[in-house]
Amino acid sequence: DAKTTQPTSMDCAEGRAANLPCNHSTISGNEYVYWYRQIHSQGPQYIIHGLKNNETNEMASLIITEDRKSSTLILPHATLRDTAVYYCIVSPRLGGSQGNLIFGKGTKLSVKP
Amino acid sequence: SQTIHQWPATLVQPVGSPLSLECTVEGTSNPNLYWYRQAAGRGLQLLFYSVGIGQISSEVPQNLSASRPQDRQFILSSKKLLLSDSGFYLCAWSVYGDTIYFGEGSWLTVV
Numbered sequence: 001d002a003k004t005t006q007p008t009s010m011d012c013a014e015g016r017a018a019n020l021p022c023n024h025s026t027i028s029g030n031e032y033v034y035w036y037r038q039i040h041s042q043g044p045q046y047i048i049h050g051l052k053n054n055e056t057n058e059m060a061s062l063i064i065t066e067d068r069k070s071s072t073l074i075l076p077h078a079t080l081r082d083t084a085v086y087y088c089i090v091s092p093r094l095g096g097s098q099g100n101l102i103f104g105k106g107t108k109l110s111v112k113p
Numbered sequence: 114s115q116t117i118h119q120w121p122a123t124l125v126q127p128v129g130s131p132l133s134l135e136c137t138v139e140g141t142s143n144p145n146l147y148w149y150r151q152a153a154g155r156g157l158q159l160l161f162y163s164v165g166i167g168q169i170s171s172e173v174p175q176n177l178s179a180s181r182p183q184d185r186q187f188i189l190s191s192k193k194l195l196l197s198d199s200g201f202y203l204c205a206w207s208v209y210g211d212t213i214y215f216g217e218g219s220w221l222t223v224v
Contacts, residue, residue, distance in 0.1 A: 034212065043203050043215035044157075094213045101149075101213065103156035 003027070004088045009108040012082075018075040020107050022088030025069040030092050033064060035073050037084040038106075044087070047073065078111045085109070115140035119204040119216040126223055132177075132191040134219050136204030139185065144206040146187040147213065148179055151201040163187060199223045 005023040012018040024033065032051050036044040048055055048062045050071075055062045061074040075082055087106040094101070119136040126132060138144050145164050149157040159172045161179035169179050176195050180188045187204055204216040 041201075041218070041220070043205075043218040046212050046214055049212055094207060094211070101157050101159075 003090050003102070004104050006086070006088055006104060006107045008105065009110070011110050011112055012075075012078045014080060014111055014113050015077055018078040018082065018109060018111070020073040020075075020086050020088075020109065021070065022073070023070045024088070024090045027068050027090050031090045032093055033062065033068075033071050034089040034091060034094070034101075035060070035062065035086065036089065036101075036103075037082075037086045037109075039084045044101075044103075045084075047086075078109075080111050080113065083109060083111045115206070115214070117204060117206055117214060117216040119202075119219055121219060122217065123220040124222070126194050126221065128196055128223055129193045132189070132194050132198070132221070134189040134202055134204075134221075136187045136189075136216055137185055138187075138206045141185070141206070141208060143184060144208055146181060146185075147205040147207075148177075148187065148189045149203040149205060149215075151203060151218075153201075157203065161189070194223045196223050 003026055032049050034049040035047040037047055038044045048057055048060050050062045050064055052064055064071045085106040085108050087103045089101055116139045147162045148160045150160055151157050161169055161171055163169050163181045166181055166184055177191050199222050202219045205213045207213045
């Protein structure tokens with residue numbers, strides 16, 4: 001079972017920031033928070049990950065609370081192409097034999113014109 | 114930059130027929146390679162992973178096998194497909210300490 005809880009769906013106006021929350025209250029000290037998204041019928045796309053500090057890349061920002069029990073993915077200027085299902089995953093650092101990604105149901109983000 | 118390709122994108126195969134899905138990665142050396150299956154509305158199931166040529170680890174017993182004949186090539190096979198093999202298959206790669214990146218996926222329908 002997934003160790004995260006996300007809202008089922010969210011809407012966002014095009015050009016506005018999309019803030020996607022994730023609860024992971026049982027996260028362990030060695031587990032990272034990963035975000036992927038999946039557009040229908042395509043492979044998951046990596047977005048960002050973090051351990052305890054906030055992270056930012058060209059796609060998004062990740063804000064992790066100090067107690068690490070929740071996080072928020074921020075898409076600063078959402079476009080129609082950002083419409084997808086967004087998955088929040090907690091896992092030990094990926095790579096090597098650690099390839100198990102337990103996706104929950106994710107959040108269906110709909111960006112509207 | 115690194116890219117990953119898998120093919121075919123879709124295929125329809127009769128029960129009992131063989132299967133071969135291929136995946137190649139470009140722009141990196143000695144990647145870790147993975148095959149996943151995604152059931153409709155559910156998460157990803159890790160099927161196989163490989164840390165080097167000829168080195169294959171299976172996560173679940175099944176009707177499928179994997180091979181890695183070259184550093185950046187990963188193949189998923191079956192000698193005789195079952196109806197239950199239908200699904201969305203994903204190839205992925207990583208470099209240890211980094212995250213996992215996925216290919217476009219292959220839709221397999223066994224009829």
